[in-house]
Every structure is written in structure tokens, then in C-alpha cells.
Amino acid sequence: MIVVARVLIDSPLPQLDRLFDYEVPAELVADAVPGVRVRVPLRTAGRVVDGYLVDVVAAEAPERPLSELDAIVSPVPVLTPELYALARRAADRAAGSASDILRLVIPKRMVRAEKAWLAAQSAASDTEPSPTASPVTADAAAWADTVLSPYPGLADAVAAAERLALDAPPRPSTELPIGAWAELLAAVAVRQLGAGRSTVVVVPDHRDEEQLLAVLAARVGEDAIVRDDARRSGPERYAAYLRLRTPRPCIVVGNRSTVYAPAHDTACVIVWDDGDPLLAEPLSPGVHARDAALIRQELEGSSLVFAGHTRTTDVERLVQLGWVRELPAARRASPTVVLSATREGESHGARVPSSAFAAARDGLREGPVLVQVARPGYAPVLVCAECRTPARCRHCTGPLRARRPGATPDCGWCGRSDPAWTCVQCGAAKLRMASSGSERTADELGRAFPNTRVIVADGAHPVTRVEARPALVIATRGAEPHAVGGYRAVILLDGDRMLLAEQLRIGESALRWWSNAAALAAPSAPVHLVGVAGPVARALATWTQPAYARAELADRGPLAMPPVVRVAAVEGTLTAVEGALNDLRDAVPTLPAAPGSILGPVPVGDDLVRALVRFDYAHGRTVAETLRAAVVAEALRGRRAAQRARNRSGPGTRTTLRVRLDVPELDL
Structure with a gap:
């Protein structure tokens, strides 16, 4: 019997987006726990790369010996099973790589911040455990109940893990120079914190973030608030991420990637103003914070709240399907x-x-x-x-x-x-x-x-x-x-x-x-x-x-425009795009029969073309898997062509096929 580590390699190459098996040497068995950062050899590349240890299993020694784990970078498990499942599911839906999503979520390792966190954890374990006081005072709890009172049933719906669409009060706060919406979202988070559970609040930019932090700072302790955004320094971001690994409830406030934050016992995920383009992730695989929140709610069973002064057609479609419930205020207010x-x-x-x-x-x-x-x-x-x-x-x-x-x-x-x-x-x-x-x-x-x-x-x-x-x-x-x-x-x-x-x-x-x-x-x-x-x-x-x-x-609806249908953009050389489209026609027979389901390809410069594919939500999984397979096949062809070119001392060939799902506009 040997100990086998299943590792996700941190690489943008699509053909490496899977778990690789490595044998764990005897001297590393004690530290090889799921979630830690590791370094592993890559036979095909002849070098050592970074990765995350996803799982450890005992297995019979295979006929072909496995490569050994090279090193464990840090003893801190930064990748939770829940986060890996969410990243894997979101990447599969968008025909992308899980490592691309994890790169947005998990900050780079900062040794000094990590040592400080480990020392604090060690000191806390050495002291006598004392009764933990509630992070929410009676005054803060009473304030939260008052703010939530105009929305009958909101607190119970969040506790029951419902999916809600909320129209925020369109007025400024009477206490602070912020919007009343910030008080409403903060009240939901404070209510859950009082119950010993965490809340993740996703906002478009730093201005919205500062409003929420201002009202939260006046109601709960500083240790219960975790600020997560790219404007902070590397050590600050890493320290905030390690705080999430502490088994204590908190309120996480941040930008689009915060939707993946692995907070302890998350009770609710709130997305504010989902129509703001800042919540659309520009980096591959381009998963919108709204879609990631929907996937997370389904996996974790937490509550999900879409709040704003307006309603996007994306959320309204979910309301009409009955997947999200509209929860109006008892008294309608308007400017x-x-x-x-x-x-x-x-x-x-x-x-x-x-x-x-x-x-x-x-x-x-x-x-x-x-x-x-x-x-x-x-x-x-x-x-x-x-x-x-x-x-x-x-x-x-x-x-x-x-x-x-x-x-x-x-x-x-x-x-x-x-x-x-x-x-x-x-x-x-x-x-x-x-x-x-x-x-x-x-x-x-x-x-x-x-x-x-x-x-x-x-x-x-x-x-x-x-x-x-x-x-x-x-x-x-x-x-x-x-x-x-x-x-x-x-x-x-x-x-x-x-x-x-x-x-x-x-x-x-x-x-x-x-x-x-x-x-x-x-x-x-x-x-x-x-x-x-x-x-x-x-x-x-x-x-x-x-x-x-x-x-x-x-x-x-009659025009088959998003979000009534999903849209995928396929870009690359003409041969690669035509091959991907042919694979789609074989995988989804209804596509060729539907007029206008495939638009293009049209030239976009530098010998590249682009095509748009419109498809129903029911075919989403098949389309994503087919396009992902086409991307991997093109990457492997490009790698072999580059190897042949290097052998002839000629120029290499790079992969050109790119796929992006859930394009908001039909723009060729």
C-alpha cells in the first residue's frame, strides 16, 4: 500500500485541468493533508510546478510507478473541500479551468502573515477555553430587527435558506452618509452573526464596500468583519483569507471574487446590484458573480439574496421560473x-x-x-x-x-x-x-x-x-x-x-x-x-x-436574446472554430435546425474568426463539455505542432481557440 496525493496543478493550460496522482514520500505523509500548497514534478515539461493537494487516499502500488510529491510549500490548508467543489462546478459550467478560479480567490502566500496566524492559533489552543461571548450585542440585535421590520418574513426566509430578490429602500440613511440599502444588508448579516453563522456580501466597487463597512463597524466588533478586495496589500489580503480559515463566524465584504470566500458556516450570500458590469469577471473563465452565487447556494444550501434598486432581466427570469422568490417591502417607497x-x-x-x-x-x-x-x-x-x-x-x-x-x-x-x-x-x-x-x-x-x-x-x-x-x-x-x-x-x-x-x-x-x-x-x-x-x-x-x-x-423571448437563451463566443483560427462548431452540431442536434443558433464565423483580425452560439439552458452542460473538449484538443494539437517546430528549429505555434460562455451581448 502507498499513500497517493491527488493534486490540482496551478496552470493555465486546459489539458492540465484535472487531478494528477502522486505518491507521498514517507517523510511528507504527516504534513500531506487536503488543502495544502504543494510542488510536484511534471514529467512532460521536465520541471516542478505548484499545485493544491485536493485529496489523500491509500491505494495499491500501481504497475507503473507514480512520481513522488516534491515538497509541501506550507502546512496551512488554504483550499477547503467546499471551495474546490464550487470552483470545479463553476469552471465546468463556463467551460474553463478550476485553477483559474482559485487563482482569483486564494491570495499568494505571505510567509510573515502566515507565521503570525499560526502563532495566534497555537496560543489560542494552549489557553484554557472560555465561554465565547456573542459577537453581536443586544443593542445591535435590536437595531437589526428594526431595520428588517419593513420587510416581513425576510429574517425567516434567510434562516430557511431561500433564494430572494429584494428591492432595496431608495433613500439615504438617516444616521450616516450612506444609502439605506447598506443598512438593510448589514442588518441581514448582523442577524446571522448573532446566530453564530457567517455572511458573504458581494458589492461592485470600493465605494459600496466602504458604505457597508461603515455601518458594520458601528454595530459589531472589528474581528467579526473581514474585508476582501484587491486594493489591499498582499500581506493584508492573505491575513484576511487566513482569518476565514478560523472556525469563527464573520461577515465578509468584498468585490466579485468574494463570492467564493470560504467563510465558516456560511448562512447567506448577498449580491448587491448584480447589473453592475464590475461584477462580471473579465478573466478566464469569466464567471459572473451572480452565477457563482447561484452555484454556491445550490452546493451549500445557504440563503441567497439579490438586492438592488433595479431588477436585472437575469434575476427576473429566475423569479418567473420560481427559482428565486420576490420579497417586497410591506410599504412601497419611491422617490x-x-x-x-x-x-x-x-x-x-x-x-x-x-x-x-x-x-x-x-x-x-x-x-x-x-x-x-x-x-x-x-x-x-x-x-x-x-x-x-x-x-x-x-x-x-x-x-x-x-x-x-x-x-x-x-x-x-x-x-x-x-x-x-x-x-x-x-x-x-x-x-x-x-x-x-x-x-x-x-x-x-x-x-x-x-x-x-x-x-x-x-x-x-x-x-x-x-x-x-x-x-x-x-x-x-x-x-x-x-x-x-x-x-x-x-x-x-x-x-x-x-x-x-x-x-x-x-x-x-x-x-x-x-x-x-x-x-x-x-x-x-x-x-x-x-x-x-x-x-x-x-x-x-x-x-x-x-x-x-x-x-x-x-x-x-421571440428574438432568442440573452438572458432568455445562453450565448457562447468561440474565437480562434478558422479551422479550430469550424471544428468546434461541427462538434457542437453533433452533440446538440437541435442547434443546426434552429435558425440563427450559430452566428458567424466572422473575421476579427490577425487571421482569427469569431462565432456566437445561442442555446437553451437545458443544453448548457452538453455545450460546455463539448466546447471544453475542443479547447483541450486544440491545445494538444498546438503543443505537438510547437514541439515539431522546435525540433526543426522553427517558430512555435500557440493555442488560439478561446471559449467564453454567457456573453451578455450579441456582438460579433
């Missing part, structure tokens, strides 16, 4: 939304109608006023003053922009200035500003409201909080700072321009931008949406975002 348009006698092109201007003037008497715009900068778009042709850079064809009136235009892509620009259509040399960015809007409104403080909040000027005194806050979508007590008026400009984007989900996105901005308004403060009509504007005015998501789903 005061006004659809502003130009009145008789006003210029049809007036950017700020008289009604919105009056609301801003009245609001400035009491406190800050928020003006949301579409773009940063001064004049993001320049056109020819004669023929209105967009001005483009002569070097790279990028869009020209102006930082100030009369300034020399420069390119938004390459940064070159163009003082001698002439129009390629009519030869004119005069430019005209076709749009107003945040800085130009600040200049214009600053002249309209003299002696008023003007604050610009965008990517170049990050602002997270403004005081309660009068000020005009000009912010781009998603960069709006919080105001103490809420804004006294909110003006939403450039809505018509936002809706012109050629995207399938632009209506959803615009409604999310506007709803999140409207939720920053003080109670009874007016919210003016300027120059927009139609279903999206009506959904905002009546605060019926779930109804808009239902209507969108109904419209996309």
Missing part, C-alpha cells in the same frame, strides 16, 4: 420622479428645462443638488462646425476632444494634439462642441448659479462625500458622492444620449444609473429626468423596475 421636458417658448435644444432649473434653484436654498451627466471631461465629442462630421485624429482615427473652449483639440486614444485640423468631408477648419462633459456642465451651471460652490465628481476627480451645505455636484453616472441627509434635488441630464448606445441592455443600464442616483435624494426631494420618454422613463417615474425587466424579457 418623487418628474419627467422634465422643454415647455412652450423654451428652446427645443435647451439642456436644462425651466422646471428642472427651478428645482435646482429651490434645492440650493437648503443643501446640495446633484446633476448627473453622461461623460467626463469638458467636450468629449467635437464635430465639424459646417457639416457636423465627427472630428477624428489623423494618426489613429480616434475621437478628438477639447479640454477648454478655444483649446487645441487632442485625441482621446493616442493623446496627440491637432492644431491644424481640417474636415475630411468639406475641408472646413472650424470645430464645434457636440456634447458637454462634467467639466463643461460645471462651467455652464456655475455661471447660471453665481456664488454657488460647484463640485465635479468623475473618474479624474473622485469624491465620495459632500456636506449638507448648498453646492452643485456635477457627477458622471456611477461616480455620484453621498450627501449628508441626501440631495435636495437630483437632475438627470443626457438621458437621451445614454439610450443611443448600441447595446442590448442599454435600457436596463440606464434605468440602473438613474435609479441609483435617485436613491441619493432626500425624502420628498424632486428627481428630474430630462428629455427622456418611453418605457424606461415610465419605469423610473412609477418606480416599477421589476415590471420593466418583465417587459424586456417578453420582448427578447
Whole structure:
């Protein structure tokens, strides 16, 4: 009998995405426990690589001797069985590698942080065990019950491990400069912490994270809060991850990869604002935090809460299927939304109608006023003053922009200035500003409201909080700072321009931008949406975002658009893509019969092509397995071709076939 270690190799190569068996030497048997980092030899590559020990089994000595485990890097088990199962399941659903997901979740080893954690664990085991006090005080528990009271049955539904869709209260907090949504999610987490269980809260960015941490810090102890995000240093991230390996309940707050956090006895996973593109993982295999949370809930049996000011069509589809339950508040709350348009006698092109201007003037008497715009900068778009042709850079064809009136235009892509620009259509040399960015809007409104403080909040000027005194806050979508007590008026400009984007989900996105901005308004403060009509504007005015998501789903159904169907993108050489598509046609016979199920291939440059495959959710497993097999086969062919080329001292060949599932847009 020998001791066999089953190891997952940390490698991006798809053909290595499986467990490899290694014999454990006698001197390493004591430390070879599941979850530790190891180093193992790779016969084909002739080198030693890193990996995770997934399982240890006793087996009969095989006829062909196994390679031996080279070393155990650390005695700390960083890979739990639950985390491996989740990564394996998520990777299989997305036709990807489990090691790619684990690379996002498990931080790099930091020796000093690890030694400090091991010393703390040793000291805790040497002391006499004492009765553990609850990390939640009676006052904090009472506060959580008060915050949850507007949502009857929410606490019981979370305790019963249900899947819920929650419409957050669209108002600011009365105690802190944060949104009331942060208090609601924190109350759910505090309630579970009081019951001795953990909660994982996933938010899009650091601004949302700071709001949650602010309210949690006032209610529970610092040791019960684990902050998990890439903005922290390596030792801090690793120390936070090791805290999760301690068998004590906690509240984990972080960004998209936090959805995999192996917290102790997780009772609930909360995903805030799942429509935010920051929750879509750009790295392979590209699993959205929403999909990972659904997989985790199914595997662990924990509760799952999707919360937001709007409802995505993805969540609404699950609600209609009965997989997720909608849990409304006992009393529906909504901001005061006004659809502003130009009145008789006003210029049809007036950017700020008289009604919105009056609301801003009245609001400035009491406190800050928020003006949301579409773009940063001064004049993001320049056109020819004669023929209105967009001005483009002569070097790279990028869009020209102006930082100030009369300034020399420069390119938004390459940064070159163009003082001698002439129009390629009519030869004119005069430019005209076709749009107003945040800085130009600040200049214009600053002249309209003299002696008023003007604050610009965008990517170049990050602002997270403004005081309660009068000020005009000009912010781009998603960069709006919080105001103490809420804004006294909110003006939403450039809505018509936002809706012109050629995207399938632009209506959803615009409604999310506007709803999140409207939720920053003080109670009874007016919210003016300027120059927009139609279903999206009506959904905002009546605060019926779930109804808009239902209507969108109904419209996309006959067109077979996501999320009614799943979409896979296959990119590579023409031979590789055609081979993968042929394998799909054989594996799923209904694909060739369905018109438009396979779109392309079309050229995308550098001898590469791309094809899109639309398929039903019922065929998801078959499609993922077939495409993954095609990726592995192409990788092996590329490796053999590279080996032959090296033998001939010629250039190598790299694998080109790439697959991505659950593409949100049909974009060839």
C-alpha cells in the first residue's frame, strides 16, 4: 500500500485541468493533508510546478510507478473541500479551468502573515477555553430587527435558506452618509452573526464596500468583519483569507471574487446590484458573480439574496421560473420622479428645462443638488462646425476632444494634439462642441448659479462625500458622492444620449444609473429626468423596475436574446472554430435546425474568426463539455505542432481557440 496525493496543478493550460496522482514520500505523509500548497514534478515539461493537494487516499502500488510529491510549500490548508467543489462546478459550467478560479480567490502566500496566524492559533489552543461571548450585542440585535421590520418574513426566509430578490429602500440613511440599502444588508448579516453563522456580501466597487463597512463597524466588533478586495496589500489580503480559515463566524465584504470566500458556516450570500458590469469577471473563465452565487447556494444550501434598486432581466427570469422568490417591502417607497421636458417658448435644444432649473434653484436654498451627466471631461465629442462630421485624429482615427473652449483639440486614444485640423468631408477648419462633459456642465451651471460652490465628481476627480451645505455636484453616472441627509434635488441630464448606445441592455443600464442616483435624494426631494420618454422613463417615474425587466424579457423571448437563451463566443483560427462548431452540431442536434443558433464565423483580425452560439439552458452542460473538449484538443494539437517546430528549429505555434460562455451581448 502507498499513500497517493491527488493534486490540482496551478496552470493555465486546459489539458492540465484535472487531478494528477502522486505518491507521498514517507517523510511528507504527516504534513500531506487536503488543502495544502504543494510542488510536484511534471514529467512532460521536465520541471516542478505548484499545485493544491485536493485529496489523500491509500491505494495499491500501481504497475507503473507514480512520481513522488516534491515538497509541501506550507502546512496551512488554504483550499477547503467546499471551495474546490464550487470552483470545479463553476469552471465546468463556463467551460474553463478550476485553477483559474482559485487563482482569483486564494491570495499568494505571505510567509510573515502566515507565521503570525499560526502563532495566534497555537496560543489560542494552549489557553484554557472560555465561554465565547456573542459577537453581536443586544443593542445591535435590536437595531437589526428594526431595520428588517419593513420587510416581513425576510429574517425567516434567510434562516430557511431561500433564494430572494429584494428591492432595496431608495433613500439615504438617516444616521450616516450612506444609502439605506447598506443598512438593510448589514442588518441581514448582523442577524446571522448573532446566530453564530457567517455572511458573504458581494458589492461592485470600493465605494459600496466602504458604505457597508461603515455601518458594520458601528454595530459589531472589528474581528467579526473581514474585508476582501484587491486594493489591499498582499500581506493584508492573505491575513484576511487566513482569518476565514478560523472556525469563527464573520461577515465578509468584498468585490466579485468574494463570492467564493470560504467563510465558516456560511448562512447567506448577498449580491448587491448584480447589473453592475464590475461584477462580471473579465478573466478566464469569466464567471459572473451572480452565477457563482447561484452555484454556491445550490452546493451549500445557504440563503441567497439579490438586492438592488433595479431588477436585472437575469434575476427576473429566475423569479418567473420560481427559482428565486420576490420579497417586497410591506410599504412601497419611491422617490418623487418628474419627467422634465422643454415647455412652450423654451428652446427645443435647451439642456436644462425651466422646471428642472427651478428645482435646482429651490434645492440650493437648503443643501446640495446633484446633476448627473453622461461623460467626463469638458467636450468629449467635437464635430465639424459646417457639416457636423465627427472630428477624428489623423494618426489613429480616434475621437478628438477639447479640454477648454478655444483649446487645441487632442485625441482621446493616442493623446496627440491637432492644431491644424481640417474636415475630411468639406475641408472646413472650424470645430464645434457636440456634447458637454462634467467639466463643461460645471462651467455652464456655475455661471447660471453665481456664488454657488460647484463640485465635479468623475473618474479624474473622485469624491465620495459632500456636506449638507448648498453646492452643485456635477457627477458622471456611477461616480455620484453621498450627501449628508441626501440631495435636495437630483437632475438627470443626457438621458437621451445614454439610450443611443448600441447595446442590448442599454435600457436596463440606464434605468440602473438613474435609479441609483435617485436613491441619493432626500425624502420628498424632486428627481428630474430630462428629455427622456418611453418605457424606461415610465419605469423610473412609477418606480416599477421589476415590471420593466418583465417587459424586456417578453420582448427578447421571440428574438432568442440573452438572458432568455445562453450565448457562447468561440474565437480562434478558422479551422479550430469550424471544428468546434461541427462538434457542437453533433452533440446538440437541435442547434443546426434552429435558425440563427450559430452566428458567424466572422473575421476579427490577425487571421482569427469569431462565432456566437445561442442555446437553451437545458443544453448548457452538453455545450460546455463539448466546447471544453475542443479547447483541450486544440491545445494538444498546438503543443505537438510547437514541439515539431522546435525540433526543426522553427517558430512555435500557440493555442488560439478561446471559449467564453454567457456573453451578455450579441456582438460579433
